[in-house]
Amino acid sequence: MKTAPVLAALLALLLVTPLTQAQGSAQPAVQAIASYSKAQLEQFANAYRSIVILSREYAPKLKAAADIQEAEAINQEAQGKMVSAIQSAGLSREEYQQIATSLQSDPALVERINEILQQKSAQD
Numbered sequence: 001m002k003t004a005p006v007l008a009a010l011l012a013l014l015l016v017t018p019l020t021q022a023q024g025s026a027q028p029a030v031q032a033i034a035s036y037s038k039a040q041l042e043q044f045a046n047a048y049r050s051i052v053i054l055s056r057e058y059a060p061k062l063k064a065a066a067d068i069q070e071a072e073a074i075n076q077e078a079q080g081k082m083v084s085a086i087q088s089a090g091l092s093r094e095e096y097q098q099i100a101t102s103l104q105s106d107p108a109l110v111e112r113i114n115e116i117l118q119q120k121s122a123q124d
Contacts, residue, residue: 036099036109043090044099045116050085054078 036044058078065071086096103110 036102040091040095040099041109041112042116044096045113045120047086047089047091047096048113049117049120050089051082054081054085 055078058074061074062071062078065074083093086093089096091099099109103113
């Protein structure tokens with residue numbers, strides 16, 4: 001069974017802002033980027049790390065799913081755990097999505113997140 005589209009949809013759900021939010025003007029988005037605190041970025045990095053771990057855990061399960069119903073059940077379970085990981089990190093799903101979307105257009109923000117992730121990897 002081809003589960004790559006299901007996996008892509010899973011990741012897209014958590015990493016991309018809904019279309020209705022993305023249609024806003026660019027000016028508020030620039031202001032939002034500048035307003036992320038170090039604590040918010042650390043929370044995002046923690047959530048991101050958890051989501052990457054969950055993605056690695058669930059990718060083989062999705063690939064091994066016998067049918068679309070099983071894949072959907074696995075997908076729902078993974079989504080629930082990913083949302084929980086975001087909330088456990090101290091962010092709402094919307095806040096996580098906003099930062100993730102900002103990363104697409106702000107290389108400096110990407111660099112800041114990468115630095116936080118590297119620091120956390122060095123501590124582990």
